[in-house]
Amino acid sequence: MILPKYSEFCGRVKTLSGASALEAIPGELKKMNSKKALIITDKGVESAGLIKIVKEAISKKGSKLTVGAIYDETPPDSDYKVVNSVASIYRNKNCDSIIAVGGGSVLDTAKGVNILVSLGGDNVLAYSGAGAVKQRLKPLVAVPTTAGTGSEMTLVAVIADHDRHIKMTFVSYFLLPDIAVLDPRMTKTLPASITAFTGMDAMTHAIEAYFCLGKNPMSDTTAFKAIQLVSKNILNAVKNPGDMESRLAMANAAALAGIAFSNSMVGLVHNLGHATGAVCHVPHGVCMSIYLPYGMEYNLHKVGDLIGELLYPLAGPEIFAKTPKKQRPRATIDYVRGLNEELKKATGGRHATALKDILDREGKQMVPRDAIPVIAKNAMGDGAKTYNPEEQSFDDNIMVIEAAWEGKPLDLKKIKKGPKNQKF
Amino acid sequence: MNIDKYPELKPGKKYIKRYYVAIMLWIVGRAIQAACRLDKEVIKEFSELPEKFTFSLGVLPDGPFMIIGKDDKGRAKYMGWNKGRTRFPLEMNIKSLEAAIKVFTFQEGTATAFARERFIVDGDLGYALAVVRVLNIIEVYLLPKIITKLAVKRYPRWSEFSPLRKWVNRILIYIRAFTF
Amino acid sequence: MQKKAFYSFFNQSKYLAGARALEHIPIELHSYDAVRPLVIATKDVTASGFKKIFVKAFYDSDVTIGGFYDNVGGTAAISTIKELRILFHDRGCDSIIALGRGPAMDTAKGLNMLVSLGVDDIFTLEGEDTISTPLKPFFTVPTAGSCGYDMSNMAVIEHHRFKSDFLFPDVVCLDPRMTGIKDIGRAVESAMVALTHAMEASDSTMHNPMNDAYSLAAIQFIHENLPRALKCPRNREAALALAYANALAAVAFSNAPAGAAHILGEALNKLTGNDPGVCMAILLPHATEFMVGKDILMRDELLLAQAGMDAHASTPEKDRIKESENQLKKLMASAIKYVPANLKSLRIPPYLIEQAAREAEASGSHGLTFKDYMTILNNAGKAPAVR
Missing domain, CATH: 3.40.50.1970 (Rossmann fold)
Structure with a gap:
């Protein structure tokens, strides 16, 4: 195992996992002296009937926990005004903990609300920046409803100021949820295509965590486990949506991948993925699954050995043993491409494998060819590139995005290569 | 127990290391100011930053720092080392003096230092990345290739960075950085 | 899982x-x-x-x-x-x-x-x-x-x-x-405690992927670095890795029920004053052997942590558990200077051994009985002095 010269690791979230994990929430909150919870969620989650399940689960016999209020109007882009107003609901109803049910934006909103109600004040923006929050906050329970983002394990909250068109980031270990609840009932109703790309999102977190610059021993083992779980379960979860075992395994994988990537950070795939999402409004997971093989190809000369090791959790020990060491990096990349193809088949073509094939609801192409330079430019301002093993210039970005647009493998000869064999 | 046996220990100072980092920050700051009048890439990076943009780069908890701002013409200006209690739109801080020594003796490149969590960035990350790109270019100018190669991910090739540009600008930056 | x-x-x-x-x-x-x-x-x-x-x-x-x-x-x-x-x-x-x-x-x-x-x-x-x-x-x-x-x-x-x-x-x-290691004997003892905790946490019937990430990392660290530290105690990297392993094993131990070797080791330590690390190290191979025999699984993934991907992948699936036990014995053998191979060399009187088994039964783990604990202790007592 590689022990870097210096590394940090923190996975300070209590994980509850299982087919009836939701039922354990009251007990855990009781340990933290909480009696009345505010549920924060969005319309999509509410209309899928998930809030009903949560409410039933936490008011089972013997539970002393009551629900103070339910806020279900969280916008898809968390906004500071929403945060401020939800905080006043919390105060008016005398709540003493938050249960966030939903994806990234719900959790970001909940983190913002938690800052305000714990530390006081009317405007959450006063606490923005790195390390401005220096105290333990009130209990926060995260119930993810997609198995992919891993945001239940991250210490960052992004809250937008739509008047000034800026996104404020809040970074502190105290923003980590106290409890993450992984319950397969929350992901059971996800449509096949979303299961596919959120699963590949988790896979991308884990794979990038394994070879990017911030890797450390614990991010390695968590990433390794996550890749194993995704690889074994993703196709089954897509084909048999009701299979609770696969659903739970995927939720576990997403959480593990979340721990891995929030401690080791990520590289080119996320860098270009964020940019593509920002410019063309493509869902995050879709970009991830498309760019993933390119991210590996681009860094092949620096971290080829590590990429080769990934064949083990992806394809299993038999294939790993059969493949000669030299061919393993290539085999890993081919395996990921193959997995994407299979997912494409399993979702009836909805799981795109090239940028040009991404279609929106009306069947319109989402990433036009002339958006490539804009994406490449946008990517220059995204933090993930810092942790990519190889340098990324504007021209490099163009090259990679063009290949991903066409869906053709990268021409390895065209990559400008720094010194080989990355040291950590 | 006689509690006087276990006295309070006030933190001491490491003067030599502090001065070393202060001098390095001064040189880098002056060099950025000079490069922003010579190198087209640095000029471009700065032109894309917002008006009146200021940032600080330094060592926690209390310095030394380097403060760079944009002047009226949109060029970089070295604005000294004394940060006081002012807050800047972008603050890039190294967590400790020893970590700063690692960075400024080029044992850890900027990317490595970021990966090893030596830095705390407060402010817009996009601007921070522009600053990092500028710092990388400055390193190419100020230091011999053999050292810079250790500190950056990929040393620029001839096609990206012609030797003529490198040497002419290198000499000019050195002259301007050390003259007033 | x-x-x-x-x-x-x-x-x-x-x-x-x-x-x-x-x-x-x-x-x-x-x-x-x-x-x-x-x-x-x-x-x-x-x-x-x-x-x-x-x-x-x-x-x-x-x-x-x-x-x-x-x-x-x-x-x-x-x-x-x-x-x-x-x-x-x-x-x-x-x-x-x-x-x-x-x-x-x-x-x-x-x-x-x-x-x-x-x-x-x-x-x-x-x-x-x-x-x-x-x-x-x-x-x-x-x-x-x-x-x-x-x-x-x-x-x-x-x-x-x-x-x-x-x-x-x-x-x-x-x-x-x-x-940095100042006293290699002490370092070996604590590595053995960590190894016992990590093995028994990942071995337990209650293992889960989160805890596995910690316990398997600790096992891998110890298997890779204990031999290096034994060869050269001044190797700072190996010493750091062992300290890291101690920390990770402590987490795995906190999140899993204590295993047989741990319980018996603690009991013997309390009764005889022998270092718990030494006791656990002697007991661990026998406890795992017993558990495998009882079908309280010794998992295939252990070998992956112990010997690495190549060795694990090239061992046929049915032999992996056996090989995993061999790896453990090999590691113990390399540290034979600091941890004896059998309980006999600690000269513990039989009545104390029985008492340890009784105390172990009282604290309870995996539903093992007094007889089970005695079997483990007896096997550990009889084991040949040279591995």
Whole structure:
């Protein structure tokens, strides 16, 4: 195992996992002296009937926990005004903990609300920046409803100021949820295509965590486990949506991948993925699954050995043993491409494998060819590139995005290569 | 127990290391100011930053720092080392003096230092990345290739960075950085 | 993975590991709004020069060390803790850093309960989950050789046991200047405790992917680095990796029920005074053998952690468990100078062995009976002296 010269690791979230994990929430909150919870969620989650399940689960016999209020109007882009107003609901109803049910934006909103109600004040923006929050906050329970983002394990909250068109980031270990609840009932109703790309999102977190610059021993083992779980379960979860075992395994994988990537950070795939999402409004997971093989190809000369090791959790020990060491990096990349193809088949073509094939609801192409330079430019301002093993210039970005647009493998000869064999 | 046996220990100072980092920050700051009048890439990076943009780069908890701002013409200006209690739109801080020594003796490149969590960035990350790109270019100018190669991910090739540009600008930056 | 079973997992600690980790402590304290830690250290710390390095790491920071108590002996004592409370309040401290070996950590945990919860007698908190509010920021800086509890969610003070998630250290700082091996025998003993904890946590029928990530990492670290440390105790990288393994194993242990080798090892330690690491090391191969025989699974993934991907993949599936046992025996054999191969060489009278088995049965694990424990002990007693 590689022990870097210096590394940090923190996975300070209590994980509850299982087919009836939701039922354990009251007990855990009781340990933290909480009696009345505010549920924060969005319309999509509410209309899928998930809030009903949560409410039933936490008011089972013997539970002393009551629900103070339910806020279900969280916008898809968390906004500071929403945060401020939800905080006043919390105060008016005398709540003493938050249960966030939903994806990234719900959790970001909940983190913002938690800052305000714990530390006081009317405007959450006063606490923005790195390390401005220096105290333990009130209990926060995260119930993810997609198995992919891993945001239940991250210490960052992004809250937008739509008047000034800026996104404020809040970074502190105290923003980590106290409890993450992984319950397969929350992901059971996800449509096949979303299961596919959120699963590949988790896979991308884990794979990038394994070879990017911030890797450390614990991010390695968590990433390794996550890749194993995704690889074994993703196709089954897509084909048999009701299979609770696969659903739970995927939720576990997403959480593990979340721990891995929030401690080791990520590289080119996320860098270009964020940019593509920002410019063309493509869902995050879709970009991830498309760019993933390119991210590996681009860094092949620096971290080829590590990429080769990934064949083990992806394809299993038999294939790993059969493949000669030299061919393993290539085999890993081919395996990921193959997995994407299979997912494409399993979702009836909805799981795109090239940028040009991404279609929106009306069947319109989402990433036009002339958006490539804009994406490449946008990517220059995204933090993930810092942790990519190889340098990324504007021209490099163009090259990679063009290949991903066409869906053709990268021409390895065209990559400008720094010194080989990355040291950590 | 006689509690006087276990006295309070006030933190001491490491003067030599502090001065070393202060001098390095001064040189880098002056060099950025000079490069922003010579190198087209640095000029471009700065032109894309917002008006009146200021940032600080330094060592926690209390310095030394380097403060760079944009002047009226949109060029970089070295604005000294004394940060006081002012807050800047972008603050890039190294967590400790020893970590700063690692960075400024080029044992850890900027990317490595970021990966090893030596830095705390407060402010817009996009601007921070522009600053990092500028710092990388400055390193190419100020230091011999053999050292810079250790500190950056990929040393620029001839096609990206012609030797003529490198040497002419290198000499000019050195002259301007050390003259007033 | 047992997908249907419910599990919960928690680890509070943040790890800082590697070059100049100590110098990062002030900024970590800062993130808790703490500026005056009380440092609690074991006696050996000053003599071996650790104190000087530690204090110097705070130079050029805004952290004042409220007091540096370097007089913790072989075990944590309540009288010391009560005296430290006076020191803590007198200097207006707001956080605690424990430096050195296990007793310092236990003392610090005891003090933290005392000063954070405002109780007069911490023994009223004995047992599990008796604390419901967070304690003051608590950092640890371990030196080589741990007792296995120091970085866990447990504290042992004068044979009283405390277990709560709030007892986890907030930050564990592993600096190669501190973790360097001074006494290889002690380092081997603590690696054996860690190995036992990690193996039994990943081996248990209650394993889960989160805990596996910790226990398998610890096992891999020990298998890779213990031989290196034995060959050259001054190898700083190997020593750091072993210290990291101790920390990770403590987490795995905190989140899993104790296994047979651990329980028996502790019982023997209490009855005979032999080092728990030595006892566990002797018992571990026999306990795992017994568990495999009983079909309380020894999992295939263990070999992956022990021997790496290539060895695991090239071993046929049916042979992996056997090979895993061989790997364990091989590791024990390499440390034979410090841990004997059988219980006989510890010269423990038979009545004490029986008593250990009885005590083990009383504490209960995997539903093993007195007879089962006796089988393990007898096998360990009979084993040939040379592996």
